[in-house]
Amino acid sequence: MSTPTIGVLALQGDVREHLTALAESDALARPVRRPEELDEVDGLVIPGGESTTMSKLAVVFGMLEPLRAFVRAGKPVYGTCAGMIMVADKLLDAREDQETLGGIDMIVRRNAFGRQNESFEAAIDVTGIPGGPVEGVFIRAPWVESVGGAVEVLATYNGHTVAVRQGNVLATSFHPELTGDHRVHHLFVDMVRNTL
Amino acid sequence: MSSTPTTPQNPETGTARVKRGMAEQLKGGVIMDVVTPEEAKIAEDAGAVAVMALERVPADIRKDGGVARMSDPDMIDGIIDAVSIPVMAKSRIGHFVEAQVLQSLGVDYIDESEVLTPADEVNHSDKWAFTTPFVCGATNLGEALRRIAEGAAMIRSKGEAGTGNVVEAVRHLRQIKAEIAKLRGCDNNELFAAAKELRAPYELVKEVAELGKLPVVLFSAGGVATPADAALMRQLGAEGVFVGSGIFKSGDPAKRAAAIVKATTFYDDPKVIADVSRNLGEAMVGINCDTLPEAERYANRGW
Numbered sequence: 001m002s003t004p005t006i007g008v009l010a011l012q013g014d015v016r017e018h019l020t021a022l023a024e025s026d027a028l029a030r031p032v033r034r035p036e037e038l039d040e041v042d043g044l045v046i047p048g049g050e051s052t053t054m055s056k057l058a059v060v061f062g063m064l065e066p067l068r069a070f071v072r073a074g075k076p077v078y079g080t081c082a083g084m085i086m087v088a089d090k091l092l093d094a095r096e097d098q099e100t101l102g103g104i105d106m107i108v109r110r111n112a113f114g115r116q117n118e119s120f121e122a123a124i125d126v127t128g129i130p131g132g133p134v135e136g137v138f139i140r141a142p143w144v145e146s147v148g149g150a151v152e153v154l155a156t157y158n159g160h161t162v163a164v165r166q167g168n169v170l171a172t173s174f175h176p177e178l179t180g181d182h183r184v185h186h187l188f189v190d191m192v193r194n195t196l
Numbered sequence: 197m198s199s200t201p202t203t204p205q206n207p208e209t210g211t212a213r214v215k216r217g218m219a220e221q222l223k224g225g226v227i228m229d230v231v232t233p234e235e236a237k238i239a240e241d242a243g244a245v246a247v248m249a250l251e252r253v254p255a256d257i258r259k260d261g262g263v264a265r266m267s268d269p270d271m272i273d274g275i276i277d278a279v280s281i282p283v284m285a286k287s288r289i290g291h292f293v294e295a296q297v298l299q300s301l302g303v304d305y306i307d308e309s310e311v312l313t314p315a316d317e318v319n320h321s322d323k324w325a326f327t328t329p330f331v332c333g334a335t336n337l338g339e340a341l342r343r344i345a346e347g348a349a350m351i352r353s354k355g356e357a358g359t360g361n362v363v364e365a366v367r368h369l370r371q372i373k374a375e376i377a378k379l380r381g382c383d384n385n386e387l388f389a390a391a392k393e394l395r396a397p398y399e400l401v402k403e404v405a406e407l408g409k410l411p412v413v414l415f416s417a418g419g420v421a422t423p424a425d426a427a428l429m430r431q432l433g434a435e436g437v438f439v440g441s442g443i444f445k446s447g448d449p450a451k452r453a454a455a456i457v458k459a460t461t462f463y464d465d466p467k468v469i470a471d472v473s474r475n476l477g478e479a480m481v482g483i484n485c486d487t488l489p490e491a492e493r494y495a496n497r498g499w
Binding site: 010011012013014015016017033048049050052053056057060061081082093094095110111115116117118119120121122123137138139140175178179 | 206207208209210211213214217218220221222223224225240243244245246280281282299302303304305327328329454457458461462
Protein backbone atom coordinates (compact mmCIF):
# COMPACT_ATOMS: atom_id res chain seq x y z
CA MET A 1 0.00 0.00 0.00
CA SER A 2 1.45 3.36 -0.97
CA THR A 3 2.07 6.15 1.53
CA PRO A 4 0.42 9.38 0.43
CA THR A 5 2.14 12.74 0.82
CA ILE A 6 -0.20 15.22 2.44
CA GLY A 7 0.44 18.93 2.84
CA VAL A 8 -0.81 21.24 5.58
CA LEU A 9 -1.42 24.82 4.46
CA ALA A 10 1.06 26.68 6.66
CA LEU A 11 0.14 30.34 6.20
CA GLN A 12 -1.15 30.54 9.81
CA GLY A 13 -2.86 28.35 12.39
CA ASP A 14 -2.45 25.01 14.17
CA VAL A 15 -0.22 23.50 11.50
CA ARG A 16 2.01 21.45 13.79
CA GLU A 17 -0.90 19.52 15.32
CA HIS A 18 -2.12 18.49 11.86
CA LEU A 19 1.38 17.46 10.76
CA THR A 20 1.60 15.23 13.85
CA ALA A 21 -1.88 13.73 13.37
CA LEU A 22 -1.14 12.95 9.70
CA ALA A 23 2.26 11.44 10.45
CA GLU A 24 0.57 9.20 13.04
CA SER A 25 -2.02 8.21 10.42
CA ASP A 26 0.49 6.68 7.98
CA ALA A 27 0.97 9.68 5.73
CA LEU A 28 4.05 11.72 4.86
CA ALA A 29 3.18 15.18 6.13
CA ARG A 30 4.75 18.47 5.12
CA PRO A 31 3.94 22.18 5.43
CA VAL A 32 2.85 24.03 2.26
CA ARG A 33 3.28 27.80 1.86
CA ARG A 34 4.20 28.16 -1.83
CA PRO A 35 2.56 27.12 -5.14
CA GLU A 36 5.47 24.82 -6.03
CA GLU A 37 5.09 23.02 -2.69
CA LEU A 38 1.44 22.39 -3.51
CA ASP A 39 2.51 20.54 -6.68
CA GLU A 40 4.32 17.96 -4.57
CA VAL A 41 1.42 16.78 -2.39
CA ASP A 42 -1.40 14.29 -3.03
CA GLY A 43 -3.82 15.94 -0.62
CA LEU A 44 -4.04 19.04 1.56
CA VAL A 45 -5.25 19.91 5.04
CA ILE A 46 -6.36 23.46 5.71
CA PRO A 47 -5.86 23.90 9.46
CA GLY A 48 -7.67 25.81 12.12
CA GLY A 49 -6.64 29.42 12.51
CA GLU A 50 -8.04 32.82 11.70
CA SER A 51 -9.81 32.50 8.35
CA THR A 52 -9.60 36.20 7.49
CA THR A 53 -5.82 36.13 7.98
CA MET A 54 -5.40 32.89 6.07
CA SER A 55 -7.50 34.16 3.18
CA LYS A 56 -5.56 37.44 2.98
CA LEU A 57 -2.17 35.70 3.04
CA ALA A 58 -3.34 33.27 0.33
CA VAL A 59 -4.23 36.23 -1.89
CA VAL A 60 -1.05 38.23 -1.18
CA PHE A 61 1.30 35.31 -1.74
CA GLY A 62 -0.34 34.07 -4.93
CA MET A 63 -1.72 30.87 -3.37
CA LEU A 64 -5.43 31.47 -3.93
CA GLU A 65 -5.63 30.41 -7.60
CA PRO A 66 -3.27 27.42 -7.23
CA LEU A 67 -5.36 26.27 -4.24
CA ARG A 68 -8.59 26.66 -6.21
CA ALA A 69 -7.06 24.70 -9.09
CA PHE A 70 -6.01 21.99 -6.62
CA VAL A 71 -9.63 21.64 -5.43
CA ARG A 72 -11.01 21.75 -9.01
CA ALA A 73 -8.61 19.00 -10.04
CA GLY A 74 -10.35 16.72 -7.55
CA LYS A 75 -7.38 16.46 -5.18
CA PRO A 76 -8.53 15.64 -1.63
CA VAL A 77 -8.79 18.55 0.80
CA TYR A 78 -9.75 18.51 4.49
CA GLY A 79 -10.57 21.73 6.32
CA THR A 80 -11.00 22.13 10.09
CA CYS A 81 -12.77 25.21 11.53
CA ALA A 82 -11.10 28.06 9.57
CA GLY A 83 -10.36 25.36 6.98
CA MET A 84 -14.08 24.58 6.75
CA ILE A 85 -14.68 28.25 6.04
CA MET A 86 -12.00 28.16 3.31
CA VAL A 87 -13.68 25.28 1.42
CA ALA A 88 -17.18 26.77 1.61
CA ASP A 89 -18.76 28.11 -1.56
CA LYS A 90 -20.49 30.87 0.43
CA LEU A 91 -20.09 32.57 3.83
CA LEU A 92 -22.30 34.38 6.32
CA ASP A 93 -21.02 36.87 8.94
CA ALA A 94 -17.76 37.31 7.04
CA ARG A 95 -16.14 40.42 5.60
CA GLU A 96 -17.34 41.04 2.07
CA ASP A 97 -13.82 40.76 0.69
CA GLN A 98 -13.07 37.39 2.31
CA GLU A 99 -12.06 34.95 -0.41
CA THR A 100 -12.66 31.21 -0.16
CA LEU A 101 -11.49 28.33 -2.31
CA GLY A 102 -14.90 26.74 -2.52
CA GLY A 103 -15.23 23.02 -3.10
CA ILE A 104 -18.28 22.23 -1.01
CA ASP A 105 -21.69 23.52 -2.05
CA MET A 106 -22.61 24.95 1.34
CA ILE A 107 -23.14 28.18 3.22
CA VAL A 108 -21.00 28.43 6.36
CA ARG A 109 -21.65 30.88 9.19
CA ARG A 110 -18.47 32.16 10.83
CA ASN A 111 -18.19 32.07 14.65
CA ALA A 112 -21.74 30.66 14.66
CA PHE A 113 -21.32 28.96 18.05
CA GLY A 114 -20.24 32.27 19.58
CA ARG A 115 -17.14 33.89 21.01
CA GLN A 116 -14.42 32.17 23.04
CA ASN A 117 -16.56 32.04 26.22
CA GLU A 118 -18.94 29.75 24.31
CA SER A 119 -16.19 27.49 22.97
CA PHE A 120 -16.89 23.94 24.12
CA GLU A 121 -16.16 20.25 23.95
CA ALA A 122 -18.77 17.60 23.18
CA ALA A 123 -18.87 14.03 21.91
CA ILE A 124 -19.77 13.90 18.22
CA ASP A 125 -20.91 10.87 16.21
CA VAL A 126 -19.53 11.07 12.69
CA THR A 127 -20.90 8.95 9.83
CA GLY A 128 -18.11 6.79 8.44
CA ILE A 129 -16.06 6.88 11.66
CA PRO A 130 -16.44 3.58 13.50
CA GLY A 131 -15.80 3.05 17.19
CA GLY A 132 -18.10 5.57 18.84
CA PRO A 133 -18.19 9.35 18.97
CA VAL A 134 -15.10 11.53 18.47
CA GLU A 135 -14.06 14.26 20.92
CA GLY A 136 -15.35 17.46 19.33
CA VAL A 137 -13.35 20.55 20.29
CA PHE A 138 -15.23 23.65 19.06
CA ILE A 139 -13.35 26.98 19.26
CA ARG A 140 -15.19 30.09 18.06
CA ALA A 141 -16.49 27.50 15.66
CA PRO A 142 -18.50 27.92 12.47
CA TRP A 143 -21.45 25.74 11.49
CA VAL A 144 -22.94 24.82 8.15
CA GLU A 145 -26.09 26.81 7.59
CA SER A 146 -27.27 24.91 4.49
CA VAL A 147 -25.96 22.44 1.92
CA GLY A 148 -26.62 21.59 -1.72
CA GLY A 149 -27.90 18.21 -2.88
CA ALA A 150 -24.47 16.74 -3.58
CA VAL A 151 -23.21 17.30 -0.05
CA GLU A 152 -23.24 14.49 2.50
CA VAL A 153 -23.88 15.61 6.09
CA LEU A 154 -21.63 13.54 8.35
CA ALA A 155 -22.44 14.99 11.77
CA THR A 156 -24.73 17.43 13.52
CA TYR A 157 -24.71 19.04 16.94
CA ASN A 158 -27.89 20.54 18.45
CA GLY A 159 -29.44 20.51 15.00
CA HIS A 160 -26.49 22.29 13.37
CA THR A 161 -24.37 20.61 10.71
CA VAL A 162 -20.75 20.35 11.85
CA ALA A 163 -19.16 17.81 9.45
CA VAL A 164 -19.69 17.43 5.71
CA ARG A 165 -18.21 15.81 2.64
CA GLN A 166 -18.64 16.45 -1.06
CA GLY A 167 -16.56 14.24 -3.33
CA ASN A 168 -12.97 14.52 -2.17
CA VAL A 169 -13.49 17.55 0.05
CA LEU A 170 -14.09 17.00 3.77
CA ALA A 171 -14.77 19.64 6.42
CA THR A 172 -15.41 19.75 10.18
CA SER A 173 -16.35 22.66 12.45
CA PHE A 174 -14.30 21.05 15.20
CA HIS A 175 -10.60 20.27 15.71
CA PRO A 176 -9.67 16.55 15.78
CA GLU A 177 -6.02 17.67 15.56
CA LEU A 178 -6.23 19.00 19.14
CA THR A 179 -7.13 15.54 20.48
CA GLY A 180 -5.13 12.32 20.53
CA ASP A 181 -7.90 10.63 18.51
CA HIS A 182 -6.82 10.58 14.85
CA ARG A 183 -9.78 8.68 13.35
CA VAL A 184 -10.91 11.62 11.21
CA HIS A 185 -7.35 12.01 9.91
CA HIS A 186 -7.32 8.26 9.14
CA LEU A 187 -10.49 8.74 7.10
CA PHE A 188 -8.86 11.60 5.18
CA VAL A 189 -5.63 9.69 4.58
CA ASP A 190 -7.76 6.84 3.16
CA MET A 191 -9.54 9.34 0.88
CA VAL A 192 -6.15 10.51 -0.40
CA ARG A 193 -4.84 6.96 -0.80
CA ASN A 194 -7.88 6.07 -2.94
CA THR A 195 -6.94 8.75 -5.47
CA LEU A 196 -3.40 7.42 -6.03
CA MET B 197 -30.46 13.70 6.88
CA SER B 198 -32.51 11.12 8.81
CA SER B 199 -29.60 8.67 8.93
CA THR B 200 -27.26 11.32 10.33
CA PRO B 201 -26.28 10.40 13.88
CA THR B 202 -27.28 12.82 16.62
CA THR B 203 -24.91 13.61 19.46
CA PRO B 204 -24.95 13.98 23.23
CA GLN B 205 -26.11 17.35 24.53
CA ASN B 206 -23.47 17.81 27.21
CA PRO B 207 -21.25 20.65 26.08
CA GLU B 208 -18.43 21.64 28.40
CA THR B 209 -17.12 25.21 28.19
CA GLY B 210 -13.94 26.72 29.63
CA THR B 211 -11.93 23.49 29.55
CA ALA B 212 -8.13 23.64 29.45
CA ARG B 213 -8.34 22.21 25.93
CA VAL B 214 -10.58 24.93 24.51
CA LYS B 215 -8.56 27.63 26.31
CA ARG B 216 -5.16 26.38 25.15
CA GLY B 217 -6.63 25.31 21.81
CA MET B 218 -7.76 28.89 21.15
CA ALA B 219 -4.11 30.01 21.37
CA GLU B 220 -3.09 27.19 19.01
CA GLN B 221 -5.35 28.80 16.40
CA LEU B 222 -3.40 32.08 16.68
CA LYS B 223 -0.02 30.51 15.91
CA GLY B 224 2.01 31.98 13.08
CA GLY B 225 0.08 35.20 13.51
CA VAL B 226 0.41 38.77 14.75
CA ILE B 227 -1.66 40.24 17.59
CA MET B 228 -1.81 44.03 17.43
CA ASP B 229 -2.46 46.67 20.13
CA VAL B 230 -5.29 49.00 19.14
CA VAL B 231 -6.96 51.87 21.00
CA THR B 232 -9.94 52.64 18.73
CA PRO B 233 -12.37 50.71 16.49
CA GLU B 234 -10.71 52.42 13.48
CA GLU B 235 -7.30 51.04 14.45
CA ALA B 236 -8.87 47.62 15.01
CA LYS B 237 -10.18 47.68 11.44
CA ILE B 238 -6.76 48.65 10.10
CA ALA B 239 -5.26 45.73 12.02
CA GLU B 240 -7.88 43.31 10.71
CA ASP B 241 -7.38 44.59 7.15
CA ALA B 242 -3.65 44.01 7.52
CA GLY B 243 -4.19 40.37 8.49
CA ALA B 244 -3.86 40.45 12.29
CA VAL B 245 -5.07 37.20 13.92
CA ALA B 246 -6.39 39.15 16.91
CA VAL B 247 -6.34 42.64 18.40
CA MET B 248 -5.51 43.75 21.93
CA ALA B 249 -7.92 46.49 23.00
CA LEU B 250 -6.35 49.01 25.37
CA GLU B 251 -6.72 52.65 26.29
CA ARG B 252 -3.18 53.75 25.51
CA VAL B 253 -0.38 51.91 23.76
CA PRO B 254 2.61 51.20 26.03
CA ALA B 255 4.69 54.03 24.50
CA ASP B 256 2.01 56.51 25.63
CA ILE B 257 1.67 54.87 29.05
CA ARG B 258 5.42 55.49 29.45
CA LYS B 259 5.11 59.08 28.31
CA ASP B 260 2.00 59.97 30.35
CA GLY B 261 2.92 58.15 33.56
CA GLY B 262 0.29 57.69 36.26
CA VAL B 263 -1.69 54.52 36.96
CA ALA B 264 -2.54 52.45 33.90
CA ARG B 265 -5.79 50.45 34.26
CA MET B 266 -8.25 48.28 32.36
CA SER B 267 -9.88 50.10 29.44
CA ASP B 268 -13.33 51.67 29.35
CA PRO B 269 -15.91 48.94 28.60
CA ASP B 270 -17.46 51.21 25.96
CA MET B 271 -14.19 51.27 24.08
CA ILE B 272 -13.85 47.48 24.30
CA ASP B 273 -17.46 47.01 23.12
CA GLY B 274 -16.75 49.33 20.20
CA ILE B 275 -13.74 47.28 19.15
CA ILE B 276 -15.61 43.97 19.55
CA ASP B 277 -18.34 45.34 17.27
CA ALA B 278 -15.86 46.66 14.71
CA VAL B 279 -14.02 43.43 13.85
CA SER B 280 -14.71 39.74 13.37
CA ILE B 281 -11.30 38.52 14.58
CA PRO B 282 -10.73 37.69 18.27
CA VAL B 283 -10.43 40.61 20.72
CA MET B 284 -8.14 40.50 23.74
CA ALA B 285 -7.95 43.04 26.58
CA LYS B 286 -5.64 43.70 29.52
CA SER B 287 -6.28 43.48 33.23
CA ARG B 288 -3.84 44.62 35.90
CA ILE B 289 -1.78 41.90 37.59
CA GLY B 290 -3.82 40.48 40.47
CA HIS B 291 -6.88 42.59 39.64
CA PHE B 292 -9.33 39.73 39.29
CA VAL B 293 -12.31 42.07 39.26
CA GLU B 294 -11.05 43.79 36.12
CA ALA B 295 -10.71 40.28 34.71
CA GLN B 296 -14.30 39.47 35.74
CA VAL B 297 -15.46 42.60 33.94
CA LEU B 298 -13.51 41.68 30.79
CA GLN B 299 -15.02 38.20 30.85
CA SER B 300 -18.52 39.65 31.15
CA LEU B 301 -17.83 41.89 28.15
CA GLY B 302 -17.10 38.76 26.10
CA VAL B 303 -13.46 39.36 25.23
CA ASP B 304 -11.81 36.26 23.77
CA TYR B 305 -8.59 36.41 25.83
CA ILE B 306 -7.48 38.34 28.91
CA ASP B 307 -3.89 39.55 29.16
CA GLU B 308 -2.92 39.85 32.83
CA SER B 309 -0.32 42.41 31.91
CA GLU B 310 2.72 44.07 33.44
CA VAL B 311 2.14 46.98 31.05
CA LEU B 312 -0.66 48.11 33.36
CA THR B 313 0.12 49.12 36.95
CA PRO B 314 0.00 46.00 39.17
CA ALA B 315 -2.91 45.84 41.63
CA ASP B 316 -1.35 43.18 43.85
CA GLU B 317 2.35 42.88 44.57
CA VAL B 318 2.11 39.31 45.87
CA ASN B 319 -0.63 37.47 44.02
CA HIS B 320 -1.56 37.07 40.38
CA SER B 321 -5.22 36.31 39.58
CA ASP B 322 -6.49 32.72 39.88
CA LYS B 323 -7.02 32.12 36.19
CA TRP B 324 -8.65 28.69 36.62
CA ALA B 325 -11.69 30.53 38.01
CA PHE B 326 -12.50 31.96 34.56
CA THR B 327 -14.11 30.62 31.38
CA THR B 328 -12.17 33.19 29.35
CA PRO B 329 -8.56 32.11 28.78
CA PHE B 330 -5.57 34.17 29.94
CA VAL B 331 -2.22 35.05 28.43
CA CYS B 332 0.59 36.16 30.76
CA GLY B 333 4.08 37.53 30.31
CA ALA B 334 7.28 35.81 31.45
CA THR B 335 10.97 36.65 31.47
CA ASN B 336 12.13 33.10 32.23
CA LEU B 337 10.89 29.52 32.42
CA GLY B 338 10.07 29.53 36.15
CA GLU B 339 7.89 32.60 35.74
CA ALA B 340 6.14 31.02 32.73
CA LEU B 341 5.41 27.83 34.66
CA ARG B 342 4.12 29.72 37.72
CA ARG B 343 1.66 31.51 35.44
CA ILE B 344 0.61 28.21 33.82
CA ALA B 345 0.13 26.73 37.29
CA GLU B 346 -2.23 29.65 38.03
CA GLY B 347 -4.18 28.78 34.87
CA ALA B 348 -2.60 30.80 32.05
CA ALA B 349 -3.43 29.15 28.69
CA MET B 350 -0.82 31.05 26.68
CA ILE B 351 2.53 32.66 27.49
CA ARG B 352 4.30 35.60 25.89
CA SER B 353 7.87 36.52 26.57
CA LYS B 354 7.68 39.99 28.13
CA GLY B 355 10.31 42.03 26.38
CA GLU B 356 10.11 45.71 27.29
CA ALA B 357 6.82 47.14 26.01
CA GLY B 358 6.65 50.60 24.49
CA THR B 359 10.36 50.89 23.72
CA GLY B 360 10.46 49.79 20.07
CA ASN B 361 13.63 47.99 21.12
CA VAL B 362 13.69 44.25 20.58
CA VAL B 363 16.67 43.54 22.85
CA GLU B 364 14.67 42.52 25.94
CA ALA B 365 12.28 40.37 23.88
CA VAL B 366 15.31 38.50 22.57
CA ARG B 367 16.79 38.15 26.06
CA HIS B 368 13.59 36.73 27.56
CA LEU B 369 12.82 34.34 24.73
CA ARG B 370 16.41 33.05 24.68
CA GLN B 371 16.26 32.61 28.44
CA ILE B 372 13.05 30.54 28.25
CA LYS B 373 14.37 28.41 25.38
CA ALA B 374 17.72 27.85 27.08
CA GLU B 375 16.07 26.74 30.31
CA ILE B 376 13.81 24.33 28.40
CA ALA B 377 16.86 22.89 26.62
CA LYS B 378 18.59 22.45 29.97
CA LEU B 379 15.59 20.53 31.34
CA ARG B 380 15.73 18.23 28.32
CA GLY B 381 19.18 17.20 29.47
CA CYS B 382 18.10 16.43 33.05
CA ASP B 383 17.54 12.88 34.26
CA ASN B 384 14.59 12.09 36.55
CA ASN B 385 16.65 12.59 39.71
CA GLU B 386 17.64 16.09 38.65
CA LEU B 387 14.09 17.24 37.83
CA PHE B 388 13.14 17.60 41.50
CA ALA B 389 16.01 19.98 42.15
CA ALA B 390 15.27 21.75 38.86
CA ALA B 391 11.67 22.36 39.98
CA LYS B 392 12.93 23.80 43.25
CA GLU B 393 15.39 26.03 41.44
CA LEU B 394 12.74 27.21 38.96
CA ARG B 395 10.23 27.70 41.81
CA ALA B 396 7.67 25.88 39.69
CA PRO B 397 5.47 22.80 40.26
CA TYR B 398 7.33 19.53 39.69
CA GLU B 399 4.57 18.12 37.40
CA LEU B 400 4.88 21.06 35.01
CA VAL B 401 8.68 20.88 35.04
CA LYS B 402 8.51 17.18 34.20
CA GLU B 403 6.01 17.86 31.40
CA VAL B 404 8.29 20.49 29.85
CA ALA B 405 11.28 18.14 30.11
CA GLU B 406 9.32 15.49 28.22
CA LEU B 407 7.73 17.78 25.60
CA GLY B 408 10.78 19.96 24.99
CA LYS B 409 8.42 22.92 24.94
CA LEU B 410 5.88 24.69 27.14
CA PRO B 411 2.52 22.89 27.44
CA VAL B 412 0.90 26.07 26.06
CA VAL B 413 1.58 28.32 23.08
CA LEU B 414 4.55 30.70 23.42
CA PHE B 415 4.43 34.10 21.68
CA SER B 416 6.89 36.98 21.93
CA ALA B 417 6.08 40.56 22.92
CA GLY B 418 7.62 43.85 23.95
CA GLY B 419 9.69 45.85 21.48
CA VAL B 420 8.89 44.43 18.03
CA ALA B 421 8.91 47.39 15.60
CA THR B 422 9.90 46.02 12.17
CA PRO B 423 9.16 43.01 9.95
CA ALA B 424 12.69 41.77 10.60
CA ASP B 425 12.11 42.02 14.37
CA ALA B 426 9.02 39.81 14.04
CA ALA B 427 10.90 37.28 11.90
CA LEU B 428 13.78 37.30 14.38
CA MET B 429 11.47 36.33 17.23
CA ARG B 430 9.95 33.58 15.10
CA GLN B 431 13.38 32.21 14.18
CA LEU B 432 14.31 32.25 17.87
CA GLY B 433 11.31 30.01 18.56
CA ALA B 434 8.30 32.26 19.21
CA GLU B 435 5.12 30.79 17.72
CA GLY B 436 3.78 34.25 16.91
CA VAL B 437 4.22 37.88 17.97
CA PHE B 438 2.43 40.66 19.78
CA VAL B 439 3.10 44.12 18.37
CA GLY B 440 2.14 47.07 20.52
CA SER B 441 3.31 50.59 19.94
CA GLY B 442 5.42 49.50 16.94
CA ILE B 443 2.53 49.78 14.49
CA PHE B 444 0.40 52.74 15.46
CA LYS B 445 3.39 54.84 16.56
CA SER B 446 4.96 54.47 13.11
CA GLY B 447 4.61 56.65 10.01
CA ASP B 448 2.35 54.34 7.97
CA PRO B 449 0.53 51.92 10.31
CA ALA B 450 -1.51 50.07 7.66
CA LYS B 451 1.52 49.32 5.55
CA ARG B 452 3.77 48.40 8.46
CA ALA B 453 1.07 46.15 9.97
CA ALA B 454 0.65 44.22 6.70
CA ALA B 455 4.43 43.93 6.31
CA ILE B 456 4.86 42.52 9.83
CA VAL B 457 2.10 39.96 9.16
CA LYS B 458 3.83 38.77 5.97
CA ALA B 459 7.25 38.61 7.64
CA THR B 460 5.78 36.56 10.48
CA THR B 461 4.47 33.92 8.05
CA PHE B 462 7.64 33.85 5.89
CA TYR B 463 9.99 34.38 8.84
CA ASP B 464 12.61 32.08 7.35
CA ASP B 465 12.65 33.66 3.87
CA PRO B 466 14.96 36.74 3.78
CA LYS B 467 13.77 37.66 0.27
CA VAL B 468 10.19 38.04 1.46
CA ILE B 469 11.34 39.97 4.53
CA ALA B 470 13.43 42.28 2.33
CA ASP B 471 10.49 42.85 -0.02
CA VAL B 472 8.02 43.75 2.70
CA SER B 473 10.56 45.99 4.47
CA ARG B 474 10.83 48.43 1.55
CA ASN B 475 9.47 51.98 1.95
CA LEU B 476 7.58 51.46 5.18
CA GLY B 477 8.12 55.06 6.28
CA GLU B 478 9.30 56.01 9.75
CA ALA B 479 9.56 53.30 12.39
CA MET B 480 8.71 54.33 15.95
CA VAL B 481 11.64 56.20 17.43
CA GLY B 482 12.44 53.78 20.20
CA ILE B 483 14.18 53.89 23.56
CA ASN B 484 17.50 52.41 24.61
CA CYS B 485 16.62 49.95 27.34
CA ASP B 486 19.88 50.46 29.24
CA THR B 487 18.92 54.09 29.88
CA LEU B 488 15.56 53.08 31.39
CA PRO B 489 15.44 53.55 35.17
CA GLU B 490 14.57 50.36 37.08
CA ALA B 491 11.18 51.75 38.11
CA GLU B 492 10.22 52.17 34.44
CA ARG B 493 11.04 48.59 33.46
CA TYR B 494 7.67 46.86 33.06
CA ALA B 495 9.31 43.44 32.76
CA ASN B 496 10.20 43.61 36.48
CA ARG B 497 6.52 43.68 37.36
CA GLY B 498 5.15 40.22 38.10
CA TRP B 499 7.29 37.49 39.57
